[in-house]
Amino acid sequence: MKPLVSVIIPSFNSALTIGVTLMSLKNQTYKNTEIIVVDKGSTDLTQKISGKFTKNVFTHGPERAAQVNFGVRKAKGKYLYRVDSDFIVEPEVIEQCVKKCEEERLDGIAVHNTSAEGLGFWSEVRKVERNTYRDDPLIVAVRFFTKNSWKTISGFDETLFGPEDYDFHNRFVSSGFRWGRVKAIERHLGEPKSIKDIWKKHFFYGKQMVGYYRKHPRTALFQFNPVRVSFVRNLGVLLSSPTIFVGLIIMQIVKFTAGGLGFLTAVVVRDESRLRIMSTKRKVIRLYRGLGWVTFFTRVRFWTGSFEEMDRYISPSGTILDLGCGYGIFANYLALSSPRRKVIGVDLDKDKLRYADRGIKNAKFLYGDATRMRVPNLKGITILDVLHHLDSYSMQESLIKACTSMLVKNGKLIVSEVDSKPFWKLILARLADSLLYPGQPVYYGHRNRLFPLLQKYFGAGNVRTYTLHYNPFPHRLYICQKK
16 A cells, blocks of 8 residues: 655635646655645635645645644644645655655655746846756755644744745754655745845845844854855856856845845844843842742753743733742733733742732732633633643643633734653653642643643644753643634
C-alpha cells in the first residue's frame, strides 16, 4: 500500500490562483493523496473554488503557520506537503518525493521553486535569482516532510509570519532529521509586477524578520545577505543576460533597502512596546518591595513566568480571571498593563493571598478553590504553572471543562505548563518544584497529554501551542479560544 500524502494549502483571497494550484495537484502522477485547504477568511471566491476540488476546506487563522498546523492536525497522511495557494506543482513532484523518502529513508524533501513564465520583466529577474538557489544549502526549506517530524519539532512557529518555513527547516535539521531534493519543481504565480510591489512586499516581510533573527541570529545573517555565494557560483549565467543582471542588482537594492527599513521599523515599535512592558514590570516590582522572600520571588517570577508572552494573547479589556494567582504578581501585572481590564486573582493559599492585594484599583483577589470557581462572562482566563500542582490529572480536566463554561464567545484560556523537552530543562523544573513544594506530587501536563485534552473541550481548530524558548524551564504556551 502506497503511503498517503496530505497536501496542505493555506489560503487567503486566492481566487485568481488557487484553482490552478488545485488542478496541478489533482494531475499528480501519485494518486494516494488528500488535499486540505485552510483559508483564513477570504472575502472572494477562494473557498467556493476550493470546494470543487476537495471536501476538506476549513477556516482558521491568523496566519500561514497557524493555518498549516491546523491542516496537519486534520491530516491523515504519513507524509505532509505544504503548498501555497499560488503555485503550480509539476506532475511528478509528489511521486518523486515519496519515492526518495521511502528508498533513502529520508524525513523530508526540499522541492525547488521558481517563478512562473510570462508574468513580466521583474518575474523573469526573480526567476533567474531563484534558479541560483537550486542547490543552495542556506536558501532552502523542506516543504514535504513526515508527520512524525512535524510532531517532534512541534510544527511551525505561529509567532512567525514570512520566515516560518526557514525556521521549521532549521529546527528540522537540528533535530537530526534527514532530507534531500528532487528534480521536479514548483512554479510561483504570485510574483511582484513592479518596483513598487517589490518594495511593499519586502518592507512587510522585513518587519516580520525580527523574531526570526532572535531565534536564529547566525543563520539569518548569512541567509539575508544581498551578496550571496549562489550569485558568485552562477555568475556566468547571470552575466549571460546583461539586462536581467542589471535588473537583479536593482531588485536586490530595493529588496534589502525596503526589508532593512521594515526591520528597523519593527525594532522601534517593539522597543516602544518593550519600554511599556519594562515600565509595567518596574511598577510591579515596586509593589512588592521590602517583603523579603516575596520580593525575591517576584524578581524570579519575571524571569520564569513569561508574562509578556501570555499578555499578548489576553484581551486588553473585560474581566480576566487568574487561577492560582499565588502572591498576585501576574494578576497585578495584567491590571497595570491595561487599566481597561478587571482582573480577579484566585488562590487557596491564604498566606500568599495576604500579599496579593497591593492596592491596584482594577485588581481584586479571592480565596477559593480554582477547580470550583464560577465567574461568568469572562474575556480571558489564565492558568500559569498551576495545572501540575493539582491533585490529579482528572482534576486538571475538571478545571479545563469549567473554564469553557465561564468564558464568553471568543474568550480565551491561556495556559502555561511544563513540557517534556528539552530534558535538561525538565530536570531543572522538577528540582525547582521539589524545593518550593517539598513532598508534593506533581502532574506535569506534557504536550502529548494536555494538547488533546484542550482540543477536547475547545475544538481541534481552536487550540494553538508553541514552546516558550526563552524560559529557563520547558514551558509551553497554549492559546484556546471558545467558539
